[in-house]
Amino acid sequence: MSIIVVKIDSATLTTPEKIEQISERLIQQKNGGNQIVAVVPPIENLEDKLLQYSQILADNSSIREQHALTALNAQAACSLLAMSIEKKGIKAVSLNGWQAGIEVIKSNQNVLIQGIDQGHIMEHLADDKLVIVAGSQGIDRNRNILLMGEGGPETTAVAIGAAINAEQVEILTIQDGIYTADPSVVKQARKLNQMTYDEMLELSNLGSTYIHPRAVELAKIVEMPLVVRSSTENHAGTLIKGEVDMEKNLIVRGIAYEADIIRLTVGYDSYEQSSLADIFTTLAEHQIDVDIIVQAVIDGVKPTISFSIAKEDFAEAIKVLEKNKARLMFSFADFEVGLAKVSIVGAGMVSNPGVAARMFDRLRKENILVKMVSTSEIKVSVVVPQDEMVRAANVLHDEFNLVEILA
Amino acid sequence: MSIIVVKIDSATLTTPEKIEQISERLIQQKNGGNQIVAVVPPIENLEDKLLQYSQILADNSSIREQHALTALNAQAACSLLAMSIEKKGIKAVSLNGWQAGIEVIKSNQNVLIQGIDQGHIMEHLADDKLVIVAGSQGIDRNRNILLMGEGGPETTAVAIGAAINAEQVEILTIQDGIYTADPSVVKQARKLNQMTYDEMLELSNLGSTYIHPRAVELAKIVEMPLVVRSSTENHAGTLIKGEVDMEKNLIVRGIAYEADIIRLTVGYDSYEQSSLADIFTTLAEHQIDVDIIVQAVIDGVKPTISFSIAKEDFAEAIKVLEKNKARLMFSFADFEVGLAKVSIVGAGMVSNPGVAARMFDRLRKENILVKMVSTSEIKVSVVVPQDEMVRAANVLHDEFNLVEILA
CATH class of the missing domain: 3.40.1160.10 (Acetylglutamate kinase-like)
Incomplete structure (x- = not known):
């Protein structure tokens, strides 16, 4: 038994x-x-x-x-x-x-x-x-x-x-499993039969709220199979485990998104003054979660650091930066609101280097402006204007043929 | 400390x-x-x-x-x-x-x-x-x-x-101590400085609801002094312990009463048929609490057993008696409603045999009919018509000079 x-x-x-x-x-x-x-x-x-x-x-x-x-x-x-x-x-x-x-x-x-x-x-x-x-x-x-x-x-x-x-x-x-994307946003979203712990981790960290990453992490460590399924219907649900059979060789297996992202940028007069460690340690001390980080150079000599934060941390982040401006030695701070993050996730991406390029290409063709990029072994996230978020999720769902997953 | x-x-x-x-x-x-x-x-x-x-x-x-x-x-x-x-x-x-x-x-x-x-x-x-x-x-x-x-x-x-x-x-x-009687009924009721566990036990069993008898029993066994006092005022309250100084040699130290008592009487044709054990075992098996029990003889040969029960047990008691009439062998059952119990309590009563007589005498002078009587070493209870309950409590309070207790 x-x-x-x-x-x-x-x-x-x-x-x-x-x-x-x-x-x-x-x-x-x-x-x-x-x-x-x-x-x-x-x-x-x-x-x-x-x-x-x-x-x-x-x-x-x-x-x-x-x-x-x-x-x-x-x-x-x-x-x-x-x-x-x-x-x-x-x-x-x-x-x-x-x-x-x-x-x-x-x-x-x-x-x-x-x-x-x-x-x-x-x-x-x-x-x-x-x-x-x-x-x-x-x-x-x-x-x-x-x-x-x-x-x-x-x-x-x-x-x-x-x-x-x-x-x-x-x-x-409340849902009968994990979907390739939120069905309320992406009409063609399909339920996955199986997925890996890592895929689920990326999806749950990226704003899918089925199951907390902490539980997935533990399940991965102890190799405990998880089944996400409906409370009310007796459907099979989605089985999450260590390795899954690639369904129809699909590399991207899920689309996640998160609204209300804000990009903050600080600029320095010289490289000597800029310090990634200093600025992110200071923010962490004030419990401000930073997500995507991009370091860039303007005019060949003036470095900038951009990072994305959630809307609710914005006021505090600005306050902290203001207060520590002298110590952190940046010359200006700027921000952009009205952004969203859209991500593609799939354990198979690790061995398919062209996936990110294909994503950027499709977004460019659709005239969706990519503001920031972040990649891990099994996901690629882009920051786009929030009013393009739903369209971006849908075109990526289409681009990677997620509708064809036989869930 | x-x-x-x-x-x-x-x-x-x-x-x-x-x-x-x-x-x-x-x-x-x-x-x-x-x-x-x-x-x-x-x-x-x-x-x-x-x-x-x-x-x-x-x-x-x-x-x-x-x-x-x-x-x-x-x-x-x-x-x-x-x-x-x-x-x-x-x-x-x-x-x-x-x-x-x-x-x-x-x-x-x-x-x-x-x-x-x-x-x-x-x-x-x-x-x-x-x-x-x-x-x-x-x-x-x-x-x-x-x-x-x-x-x-x-x-x-x-x-x-x-x-x-x-x-x-x-x-x-809610009260600032134990009173000689309920102050809302007996205007001249006075607070007691001290009383014994036994006095409190009789009072709490008799309808005073300050403290449950179970706790008093335990306190008596472990000799833990109890203080009953107000939640809101910082008064001294009443100290309950093993032995107390008799205040002004008062023998009776509290009056308790309980309304809604019903007297049930069962009659037998002969002594051979009557059994106290049988009838009260049967009632106990049906969780019916019997309080005062009086065994009497009518016409020299026909015995009766009377007992008092609380109003809420009445219907069940009648049902149990009806159902077991043949086995219990009683020839008739009768009841009287509209009764109340009034008790005098005092640890000093044990060495003062005249107390009960004095109680009956005063009630007779006041034309308060006593229907049943029960005594213990430190209390005497009488069952009286309910509409005489308050007057009985007051005249007994007066009779035993409880107003003089210097509480």
Whole structure:
């Protein structure tokens, strides 16, 4: 009998009716001959009053208590789901992070899973129970409850899967799998049967929100197959694993995009004054995430550094640059708003050097201006005017024949 | 430095403003030179949505999950209180039952405290923190979260007090102490400075709702002094301990009463047929609480058994009697509604045999009909017509000079 870990989508926990549906689904999976461990995120609409109270009562000093308080919500979701399953005559048990043996450790600002004492979950599985675990939480050595932050529920699911030797981890979402592009933007987008961890990492980092990169990274390390599939429909979904069969030799396997990009440029009077290290260390110290970086030369002697940042970091970035202008020794700063990033992703690109050229060529033919470029082994990103973003995604989808993928 | 355990009243946790006030109070107590452990009940108005969901999703099979879910509320209250204290610059920590080392065991339908691993609380106290513990919850050997039921928060406070060798346990309530009678009914009621555990036990069993008898029982066993005092005012309250100085030699020290009592009577044709054991075992099996029991004889040969029950058990009691009439062999059943119980309580009564007589005498002079009588070493209860209840409480308050207690 195989163990399957299923990460529930919080959108399917908002009403008793939806919880009933999810419990039916889990029971069906169990009756299909598997042992099931469900990993549960918070119920969003339950948090209102607690959050409202804590905003009045607390200041920033109570990090521990904020974690303890927020952790209750996923615990509530677990109990409600377990109740609903038991009502249908199937044995179930809800486990908080500490009851499931999840040990975490705080490293800088991050809470990381340090280990999972798998005996607790295994014991309940051996007792023929459907096990429901509160995602994104664990305890440290001093029994403090800590939350894992963004991507915590998926990461918990993968870590549990690894600890109890599950066959696969299923990530339930509102979509029935990973598409070559967002179907709401690219009409011809097709669902992928399979993809590699690396492809998924590039796609999730590039604004596809199915699954957090942190969980994909962990799955890659522990070689845990992931299946992204629909919460409500019983479709096969997309299997994410180490290596996949190239479908029809397609090199590019997904298009991602991200709106509201801003390009900042700083210029120097001479090379001696410019320092990539100084400027990006300063920005990092202020928690400003920089994405694409381009170093260029104007007039042969005056260097510039351009980089893209998200809209919400813009005001802070300008402030930081202003304040440190003397130390950083740049002579001018400039910016451009109204930009977007469009990326092509595919594990096969590493051995196909012409892919980026083909991308630029098509965009040029379509008169879409490329403002910045960034490449990795399995993706190429371009920054384009935001009002061209959707068209760019569509023409690239066409250019690389993604419609032909037999998903 | 002494340790004081303070049990918070749930009425003082309903709004952020009230939580702020309680945190101020605890900080003042701490600044007064004590180590403070606060024991926190659930916030009533937070439970609405969870309860609503669980009523839809669950049936009676999910006892474990009902406990797990309900436990979250007191945990939320703890975190909010801890946050509020930390915001004021005082170190605080919230502890769920398991974090505080509270081990419980299920015995029949009851959840009992089996032990408290006091190291956890002591460690935080040593770290100069104000410790906030979720009341009424603990874990069993298999890490299941269990709730203690009625009186749980007070009982938790007493058990913690014993485990960490506290100087006293304070029970915060809406009143500023224990009164000789309910001040809303007996105008001349006075606050008691001190009383014994036994007196409090009789009073709490008799309908005074300041503190659950279970907590008083435990306090008596472990000899933990209790102080019942106001949540909002800084009055001294009432100290409950093993022995008290008799104030002005007053024998009766409190009047309690309880409305909506029903008297049931069953009659037998002969002694051979009547069995106290049979009838009360049958009622107990159906969870019907019987209070006063009187066995009488009519016509020298036909015995009757009368007993008082609460209004809410009446329908069920009649049903049980009807159904078991043949087996129980009674020839008729009768009942009387519209009754109330009035009791006088005082540890000194044990050595004063005339007290009950004095009570009956005064009630007779006042033309208050006594329907049933029950006595213990430190109390006498009478069942009277309900419309005479308030007058009976007042005349007995007068008869035993309770107004003269210098509280």
